[in-house]
Amino acid sequence: MTRARTRTRIAQEHPVRLAGPMDARAADEIPPEAGWRYEPKWDGFRCLARKHGRVVQLTAKSGKQLDKYFPEVVGQLVVMKADRFTVDGELLVRTGKTWSFEDLQARLHPAESRIRKLSTQTPATLMAFDMLESAGIDLRALPLTERRRRLEAFIRSSGPSILLSPGANDRRTARRWLASGKYEGIIAKQLDGPYLTGERAMVKVKRRRTADCVVGGFRYATGSKLVGSLLLGLYNQSNKLDHVGFTSGFADFDRAALTSRLEAIGGGEGFSGDAPGGTSRWASERSAEWTPVKPKMVVEVSFDHVSGGRFRHGTRLLRFRPDKSPAQCRMEQIQ
Numbered sequence: 001m002t003r004a005r006t007r008t009r010i011a012q013e014h015p016v017r018l019a020g021p022m023d024a025r026a027a028d029e030i031p032p033e034a035g036w037r038y039e040p041k042w043d044g045f046r047c048l049a050r051k052h053g054r055v056v057q058l059t060a061k062s063g064k065q066l067d068k069y070f071p072e073v074v075g076q077l078v079v080m081k082a083d084r085f086t087v088d089g090e091l092l093v094r095t096g097k098t099w100s101f102e103d104l105q106a107r108l109h110p111a112e113s114r115i116r117k118l119s120t121q122t123p124a125t126l127m128a129f130d131m132l133e134s135a136g137i138d139l140r141a142l143p144l145t146e147r148r149r150r151l152e153a154f155i156r157s158s159g160p161s162i163l164l165s166p167g168a169n170d171r172r173t174a175r176r177w178l179a180s181g182k183y184e185g186i187i188a189k190q191l192d193g194p195y196l197t198g199e200r201a202m203v204k205v206k207r208r209r210t211a212d213c214v215v216g217g218f219r220y221a222t223g224s225k226l227v228g229s230l231l232l233g234l235y236n237q238s239n240k241l242d243h244v245g246f247t248s249g250f251a252d253f254d255r256a257a258l259t260s261r262l263e264a265i266g267g268g269e270g271f272s273g274d275a276p277g278g279t280s281r282w283a284s285e286r287s288a289e290w291t292p293v294k295p296k297m298v299v300e301v302s303f304d305h306v307s308g309g310r311f312r313h314g315t316r317l318l319r320f321r322p323d324k325s326p327a328q329c330r331m332e333q334i335q
Contacts (some may be wrong), residue, residue, distance in 0.1 A: 002225065005313050021061055021088050022130075022195055025203035030174050031188045031203055036172035039129055039146060039167045041185035041204055043101050043113060043307060044090040049126055049162075050133070051077050052084055066091065066335065068277070069107050072119040073126055082154065086133035088195075089126045098182075102308040128155065129165035129187075132195055140195035147195065184305045184312070198304065204274055206304040208264040210318065213334040214326045215297040216241055217270040217290045219260050226255045227262055231290055232315070233271055234331045240273030245311030247301050253317065261297070268294045298324040306334045 024224035032037065046061040056074045058066040069075055071089060093104040103122045109115055131142050131151040139147050148167065155164045168174060169191075178186050193201060213232035221228030229248035233241040252257065253265070270274075270292025301315035307333065 008335065014220045019200040021046060021064065022197060022202060023200045024204040025200040027188075027205050030171055030178070030186055030205050033169065033171045034233050035119045035191055036188045037148075037167055037169055037191050038171070038177070038201075039165055039187045039189070040177050040183040041187050041206070042092060042127055042165070043099060043184040043305060043312065044092040044104055044127070045169040046088075047086055047126065048086060048132070049073075049077060049090045049128075050086040051080070051082070054078060054083075068112070069109070070119070070124050071116065072123045076126075080158050080161055082135070083160065084133070084136040085154065086150065087126070087128045087130070087154075088132060089128035089131040089165070090160070091124050092127055092332040093124050095122070098326055100308065101312065126161075126164055127165050130195060131168070140197065142194065144189050145191050146197075178205065182205065184209075189197045191319055195200045207300050208226050208304055209334075210300055212298055212300050212321055212324050212329045213244065214241060214295045214329045215262070215293060215299060216243060216295060217253055217276070219246075219290050225259070230262075230300070230317070231270070231276055232311070233273075233295070234333065236273055236329065236331050238273070241271050241295055242273035242309065243271045243276045243307065244331075244334070245303070246276075246317055247299070247315040247317045249314075249316050262291075262293055263294050265293045266291055268297075270290055293332045298322070298329060303334075310335075 048059045051055045055079045058070060060066050092099045095103055108120055128151060131147050131154060134150055155162050174186050177183055185204055188203040195260060213234060215230050216229050217231040219229045229246045232245050232247060234244050236242050256296035298321040300318045300321050301312045302318055303315045305312040
């Protein structure tokens with residue numbers, strides 16, 4: 001039996017089942033060098049890209065199919081010579097010299113005409129960092145070092161269709177990536193580890209920073225008369241207060257007392273610049289329900305990533321800053 005026929009038989013007997021990508025557990029420190037490899041943590045859409053013949057599937061971490069939202073990526077994979085592979089990666093959209101999560105998120109649009117237009121205006125690309133299947137052969141049981149070798153060879157032969165995520169075995173490089181602010185964090189993988197579908201077999205370390213923000217409004221908790229979240233703002237170059245995110249971790253604070261303090265300074269416009277539910281096309285009816293307050297309260301929060309002038313994720317409330325003037329809370333802190 002020829003090698004080609006053997007590969008076909010193996011692929012038929014052991015099909016790669018896309019039950020979800022390998023996941024990561026959070027850690028505060030980058031693991032030591034012994035036995036680990038480090039990669040940047042990209043701020044995009046995690047994606048398993050699979051091609052079987054002329055059929056291409058782009059599957060999100062949630063299991064949702066992304067094919068229709070990124071026709072340009074599907075087209076890039078369709079024309080590749082390789083006709084049976086599965087790679088793990090991240091869908092990204094470049095804006096200038098950086099990657100834009102806002103432009104990426106805008107691609108999830110219900111109108112096909114809009115998707116087609118954006119696919120040329122803000123085209124996406126696939127940044128690959130692991131290989132699960134090659135020529136129909138399941139590679140997941142192989143150690144990371146071998147999967148990475150095959151991924152590099154695959155991308156070299158594929159041309160510019162897929163980008164290769166950088167990686168390093170030294171901790172110094174990982175620390176430099178983490179400190180640069182260009183990435184959402186660092187992912188650490190065991191060099192001899194297999195690809196464990198759906199398991200938290202990797203380690204993720206996010207960059208934590210702090211900022212002093214003005215409270216421009218708040219939302220009540222669902223079904224409650226107590227505060228559920230604080231809406232955070234920073235002053236821009238025009239001295240307008242822009243909404244930049246929220247915080248909702250009140251475990252260490254008296255919510256009843258905080259609610260009273262907020263209601264006492266209620267009123268005004270809350271945000272004189274970008275307001276929640278105002279400029280975002282993704283705002284829902286619920287997200288528009290907030291109570292403005294006068295810009296008198298300052299809080300210090302920790303955050304991990306900024307995208308498009310806003311905190312990418314929810315922040316953690318650290319403390320109140322009565323010693324800080326609201327006018328001192330400026331956008332430069334997060335730029």
